[in-house]
Amino acid sequence: MAHSSLTARQYLILAFVSICAPLGDTCLSRGMTHIPAIALAHPAALIAAVFTPWIATGIALLIAFFASYLTALSWADLTFVLPATALGNVLVALLSRFWLHETISLERWAGIALITLGVGFVAQGPSLTERPSAATEARVKQVAAR
């Protein structure tokens, strides 16, 4: 079944895709910088790190990301879903500006504007390449044969 326009539920899944990935990465990075350096000789320390709150949260978010990403790919084109994932970086930059009060350079504001513009472009178009179904193809051949 081809969806040329998305349902509210599908937009919700896309929002989940774009929010979970950068938040998960942020949690992982925060968790990994708050534990002592791990040497390659002690890989068991990496397993222990998985059970610290920040890293566990990050992993849970990344699993949620992957599940919603796979769901999105089952009904939308890859070239439609990927720009949506980039929108998450914009959300994180905005969060860091207004929640953590970090300063955002002019270059970064330009980056935010370009990503938002690009995602807006794609979102206006169809989400899935229309492919003729077997029935339509048979009908087209029938008409062509006449």
Add this chain to the structure above:
Amino acid sequence: MTFLLPVGPANAAPSTWAATAMIATVVLASTTGEVLTAAAMKSIGDLDEIRARAGMKGAIRSVATCPLFFAGVFFLAVAFFALLFALNHLNLSLVAPAAASLTLVTNAIAGKIFLKENVDRRRWAAAVLVCIGVYLLAH
């Protein structure tokens, strides 16, 4: 893998050629992984519909029994370790934006060639805009 690339003595900055090879490996492996995963999900069909019909277990089973999906995950794992390897030799401020933004463009090309997606002017423009945007944001 260190011996495969002329990265020189430890802690020395790798040559431009070696840096390009490292980033290219990340980009190629992740593009292959994304395209295979996308092809797998298209061959499985709408997961929401499968879940409505066969439940969560049915949806998981349909993904877990698709060989194309595991091929995709394999290449995504290769991309992840290639990224770790690159981060070990190059700066994060170079690798992360370069890999993320180049992958968007290679995916648009691969989507058109291999997935036969309709990459119209709107999607090309978006790929380029998002690519520059990611670079500016992460640089």
